[in-house]
Amino acid sequence: MSSVRPLDSRPALPPTTPPRQCQGCRQGEGSGIPISMAFQPILHLPGGGAPGVFAYEALVRGPEGEGAGSVLAQVNAKNRYAFDQACRVKAIELASSLGLPGTGALLSINFLPNAVYEPRACIRATLAAAARSQFPTGALMFEVTENERVEDPAHLLHILNSYRQMGFRTAIDDFGAGYSGLGLLAEFQPDVVKLDMGLVRDADTRPARATMLRHTAAMCRELGIAVVAEGVETLAELRVLQQAGVELFQGYLLARPGFEHLPKAALPPG
Template identity: 70%
Template sequence: MAFQPIVALVPGGTAIFAYEALVRGAQGEPASHVLAQVGPDNRYAFDQRCRVQAIEQAAALGLGGTEASLSINFMPNAVYEPQACIRASLEAARRVSLPRERLIFEFTEGEAMADPAHLLNILSTYRATGFRTAIDDFGSGWSGLNLLAMFQPDIVKLDMGLLRGADTDAARRIILRHTVAMCRDLSIQVVAEGVETEGELQVLRELGVTLFQGYLFARPGFNALPVPSPLPR
């Protein structure tokens, strides 16, 4: 696994809100290399192994000594029975003394609507268990608003393509302003992911976003919990 921090803006600087666990090959190969080897026959085992690996590895790197949460990507189409699928995650969290409320499970907007009833059952079970949930890449597809109407996750992660160049693109700023306001009204936290420039950061701060992820703060660290760069002034 590689880990990338999600940074919260706090008075006087930044704090680490969470680390996202990103799958990598044994030699650091990118996620695309690993996911290309995942098919229907090994999807369930892969999903389960990634969850446990993320929890155990983050704990070994010292996550438990911080207040940061751990965000884990999961594959809704790999989950057959939610209660059964979370047992290994709960057991791994118990072994490393990581409270379940510090676990966030995120899925992409594109995966969300393949089987809406199945997904809603998963999300409801996770919430009842004490996990938090997040929609990743929000704004990259066409199903996001329908999903929010059916289920309000704890966190929405704005797709980097939506915020890229927002400091020079009025249309993007308008869309972002209304998206952030909508999430605020629904009591959903917003993470701006893929932030790369100080201009993007400034616009997002003006719109009320306080959680950020991207190269401007830190790149993913292979088998490491990176420390974010100081907040640009």
């Protein structure tokens, strides 16, 4: 896992000059969507080495554990900024209260690129939440999903580059299933690429998928990018991925998301 920068507690760099305040900040309105979080571990399974938790992904839920679909259905252009900010704050505060910083794992937070007006301005609530919760900003990773249509690709690249300059790790989620794919990867190399579960599913019985996974993993290694396989549900899928050189795994085989708690991840026998 040498392609992933080591954990540290260096704070993200604050803006050197106050950026122009965006409309969302000026309005200061909440999203009006009650939320909580579930956490799902990403397990590191090195060949011949001891397993460990690389990160916990924060997954939005309703206040009683309702699924992400019912929550995201309430997001629109008017409340998108406030919702994105609320998710970041809730993930950091809850993860800190659960003792995540003491595990040495990263906290991975999904963000909505279309909700970020100016990265250094829109990061203020994140930094404030981390300071209040004594959460090390060096342990934060931001995931952008390919499944959200990006209205301005150049702006997305600006966000990702700004986050890197501020000391955060970055990840492309659902790689291979959305709008960006290789085009985004050619312009920006994140710390982590998360392979879409559609590629992972039945890879042990679908030779074409196994071939795509093997070559994608090899490409990422050459670019210095760590690869996470999402949605792993069977030992057979995991073995094919390990043969392809993947060492980071997330899925029901290892642990289901834990609502408001950090579930333990374990490789089942077999």
